[in-house]
Amino acid sequence: MPETGGHGASIELESLTKRYPGSAQPAVDNVSMEIKAGEVVVLVGPSGCGKSTTLKMINRLIEPTGGRIRMGGEDVTDIDPVGLRRKVGYAIQSAGLFPHMTVAQNIALVPRMIGWPKARIRARTEELLDLVGLDPGEFHGRYPRQLSGGQQQRVGVARALAADPPVLLMDEPFGAVDPITRDHLQDELIRLQHELHKTIVFVTHDFDEAIKIGDRIAVLRDRSHIAQFDTPEAILTNPADDFVSGFVGAGAALKRLNLTRVRDVEITDYPTVMIDDPLQQIFNRLRVGGTNEVLLLDRRGRPYKWLRRGDLMRARGSLARAGTLVHDTVTRDATLRDALEAVLTDNAGRVAVTGRRGEYTGVVDMETLLNSVHDMLEADRLDALEHQHELEELRAAQTHAEQEGGGGVTGVGGLGGTR
Incomplete structure (x- = not known):
C-alpha cells in the first residue's frame, strides 16, 4: 500500500467479481477499470446494479470472489483488510x-487507532474542521445529535480524511440531505478536491450529481457492467447507446450547465454596505451607487439583505425592518445550473457569490448566465452540423467506391451509428 498523505493513488480493478452463495448470477461480474491518481470517478447506475458492492470491494468491506485490486501499483487483494481500510477514507x-x-x-x-500522538490528533482535528467549513471552537465538543444533516456530512467527510489517505470512497454521501444543502456539500467537495487532489470514487444514482463532481463517469448496467466510462462532456454529447441516453435524459444541452463553474464566468462587483454603517452613509451609497439597490453585509462580511431605494424610508430608517433577506448564495465552485436556479428562485435577476466562509465576493446576474446558455447551445448546434457533414462525406466516399467497383469503403460500416 502506498504511503498516506499528499496526492491520490491510482486504482486498478482487474476482472473484479462478487458472487453470493445461492445466487444464480454474480452481483458484480468481471469489472475492469483504471482510475488515475487524483481523479474523481463517479459510479452511476440504477438501483441494484452493483455500484455500491463494487465500491466496497475496493477497501474490502466486501471481499471479492475473484479478480485483483491495485492501489499505487501495489496489489492489495491479499493484504490485511483492516490495515487497508485504515488507509482508505470512507x-x-x-x-x-x-x-x-x-x-x-x-x-x-482512525488516527487514534494507528497510534498518532495526542497533540498531532488534536491539531489534525482542528485543521479538518476548518477545512470543511466548521468552526473548531464551536463544533469540537458537540455530539452528532446537536448537528444539522449537512453539518453531520461535513464531519463524516472530515473523519474520512483524518489520516490523510490517498484514496477516498464515498457511497451516496449526500443522498439524505435536502437539495439546497446537497448543492452546498457538492460545492464543498469540489473545493476540497482542488486543495487535496485525492483519488475519489463516488457512488450516486443521480446523474446530475455525477456530471457536477466527476472528472469521469462510469455508467453501469446490471452486475456493474460498464456501459460507458468517459468524461461528463463526452457522455452528454455522445452517449454510447440507448441505455446511457436514458441516464442522460432530456435537455442534455442544459445539463451541460453542470460542467461550467461560476468561477468560469464574469463575476461582477456590486455596491455593498455593512450592517454597522451609519444610516446616512447607507442612504448616500444608494443615492450615488449608480444602481437601484445595495447589498447589506453582516459583521462577518456575509450577504444579509438586499436594500432598495425606498426600503429605508418605508421602514422609517430601521435596518431591522428594511430590505429583503438573502435566501440563497452560490460559491465560485457552484455550477451555472446552481446559479441559474438561485437567480430564478430569488426572482431578482442576480445571486451573490461567496467565499469558503460565506463572505461576499461578487454577484452573477441573469444576463451572464443566459449568454453562457446561448454559447453552449450554439456549440452543440455547430457540433451537430460538423457531425452531419462528416456523415455526408463518408456516404459520398462509399458511393464513389461502389461506383468504381471497389465494393465499399473499409471500416465505414453502419454509418447511422458513427459518432
Whole structure:
C-alpha cells in the first residue's frame, strides 16, 4: 500500500467479481477499470446494479470472489483488510457518526487507532474542521445529535480524511440531505478536491450529481457492467447507446450547465454596505451607487439583505425592518445550473457569490448566465452540423467506391451509428 498523505493513488480493478452463495448470477461480474491518481470517478447506475458492492470491494468491506485490486501499483487483494481500510477514507450516506462520541472523537477515530500522538490528533482535528467549513471552537465538543444533516456530512467527510489517505470512497454521501444543502456539500467537495487532489470514487444514482463532481463517469448496467466510462462532456454529447441516453435524459444541452463553474464566468462587483454603517452613509451609497439597490453585509462580511431605494424610508430608517433577506448564495465552485436556479428562485435577476466562509465576493446576474446558455447551445448546434457533414462525406466516399467497383469503403460500416 502506498504511503498516506499528499496526492491520490491510482486504482486498478482487474476482472473484479462478487458472487453470493445461492445466487444464480454474480452481483458484480468481471469489472475492469483504471482510475488515475487524483481523479474523481463517479459510479452511476440504477438501483441494484452493483455500484455500491463494487465500491466496497475496493477497501474490502466486501471481499471479492475473484479478480485483483491495485492501489499505487501495489496489489492489495491479499493484504490485511483492516490495515487497508485504515488507509482508505470512507464516507457514507447519513455520515455514519458514532452518536456517543463528540465531533472531535469521531474525526480522531482512525488516527487514534494507528497510534498518532495526542497533540498531532488534536491539531489534525482542528485543521479538518476548518477545512470543511466548521468552526473548531464551536463544533469540537458537540455530539452528532446537536448537528444539522449537512453539518453531520461535513464531519463524516472530515473523519474520512483524518489520516490523510490517498484514496477516498464515498457511497451516496449526500443522498439524505435536502437539495439546497446537497448543492452546498457538492460545492464543498469540489473545493476540497482542488486543495487535496485525492483519488475519489463516488457512488450516486443521480446523474446530475455525477456530471457536477466527476472528472469521469462510469455508467453501469446490471452486475456493474460498464456501459460507458468517459468524461461528463463526452457522455452528454455522445452517449454510447440507448441505455446511457436514458441516464442522460432530456435537455442534455442544459445539463451541460453542470460542467461550467461560476468561477468560469464574469463575476461582477456590486455596491455593498455593512450592517454597522451609519444610516446616512447607507442612504448616500444608494443615492450615488449608480444602481437601484445595495447589498447589506453582516459583521462577518456575509450577504444579509438586499436594500432598495425606498426600503429605508418605508421602514422609517430601521435596518431591522428594511430590505429583503438573502435566501440563497452560490460559491465560485457552484455550477451555472446552481446559479441559474438561485437567480430564478430569488426572482431578482442576480445571486451573490461567496467565499469558503460565506463572505461576499461578487454577484452573477441573469444576463451572464443566459449568454453562457446561448454559447453552449450554439456549440452543440455547430457540433451537430460538423457531425452531419462528416456523415455526408463518408456516404459520398462509399458511393464513389461502389461506383468504381471497389465494393465499399473499409471500416465505414453502419454509418447511422458513427459518432
